[in-house]
Amino acid sequence: MAILEAKHINYFYQDGDQLRYILKDTTIGFEKGTFYAIVGQSGSGKTTFLSLLSALEEPKEGSVYFEGKDIKEIGYENYRRDNISIIFQSYNLIPYLTAVENVLVNMSITDNEMPGDEREIAYNLLDYIGLDRAKADRQVNQLSGGEQQRVAIARSLSTNVDVILADEPTGNLDEGKEEEIIEIFKELAHKHGKCVIVVTHSSEIAEQADASITLRKGGLTFNE
Numbered sequence: 001m002a003i004l005e006a007k008h009i010n011y012f013y014q015d016g017d018q019l020r021y022i023l024k025d026t027t028i029g030f031e032k033g034t035f036y037a038i039v040g041q042s043g044s045g046k047t048t049f050l051s052l053l054s055a056l057e058e059p060k061e062g063s064v065y066f067e068g069k070d071i072k073e074i075g076y077e078n079y080r081r082d083n084i085s086i087i088f089q090s091y092n093l094i095p096y097l098t099a100v101e102n103v104l105v106n107m108s109i110t111d112n113e114m115p116g117d118e119r120e121i122a123y124n125l126l127d128y129i130g131l132d133r134a135k136a137d138r139q140v141n142q143l144s145g146g147e148q149q150r151v152a153i154a155r156s157l158s159t160n161v162d163v164i165l166a167d168e169p170t171g172n173l174d175e176g177k178e179e180e181i182i183e184i185f186k187e188l189a190h191k192h193g194k195c196v197i198v199v200t201h202s203s204e205i206a207e208q209a210d211a212s213i214t215l216r217k218g219g220l221t222f223n224e
């Protein structure tokens with residue numbers, strides 16, 4: 001069963017007197033253990049679609065369902081805090097805190113049960129994602145772009161959610177680093193059963209994903 005579903009979604013922007021449709025009666029499901037890429041030309045609506053899935057925007061019609069429940073009923077704030085994580089191109093870390101503190105701050109905002117000591121879990125997550133203790137204890141503005149994105153991924157895992165949404169997560173990284181991040185996403189889906197949904201311009205990510213969704217004017221195509 002899909003963990004996340006968009007059902008009969010309509011979404012448009014008002015452009016003068018005209019309605020510019022981004023999605024028209026769109027229905028799609030996303031499953032755990034799968035790595036999805038959302039692709040499409042610039043302006044096709046990828047970020048908008050991700051904003052709908054992450055309750056940063058509300059559909060004009062239709063709904064998004066998490067584990068079969070309308071996210072409106074769950075409450076958008078509860079849903080964003082406890083059920084999903086979002087990774088941004090610009091990392092959105094707190095620059096004057098260390099890597100481990102960034103992860104800990106995020107843990108403190110959720111009610112989700114943590115299996116053990118939070119600081120220990122934070123170090124372990126950073127280690128898993130490839131940052132040793134010395135880097136974990138460094139202020140994030142003294143880490144490279146690739147390392148900062150790893151901190152952002154560790155942070156996204158720190159609330160123990162099943163759905164990870166990412167908007168151009170490799171947009172600021174060079175090719176070698178992109179490949180390493182793709183490997184992490186694959187492992188999160190295939191080994192840890194996460195549902196990973198990545199909006200991207202990268203053909204490399206689209207090729208390596210289990211399924212890619214192409215957005216075109218007012219619609220989408222699903223390729224497995």
Ligand SMILES: Nc1ncnc2c1ncn2[C@@H]1O[C@H](COP(=O)(O)OP(=O)(O)OP(=O)(O)O)[C@@H](O)[C@H]1O
Binds near residue numbers: 046
């Ligand atoms: N708040 C808004 N009001 C009006 N139009 C908007 C708004 N936000 C986005 N748009 C328009 O909707 C379309 C889709 O935007 P969106 O950012 O979702 O596309 P995208 O596929 O993510 O693009 P890119 O790949 O360039 O990031 C664009 O034409 C954009 O200009």
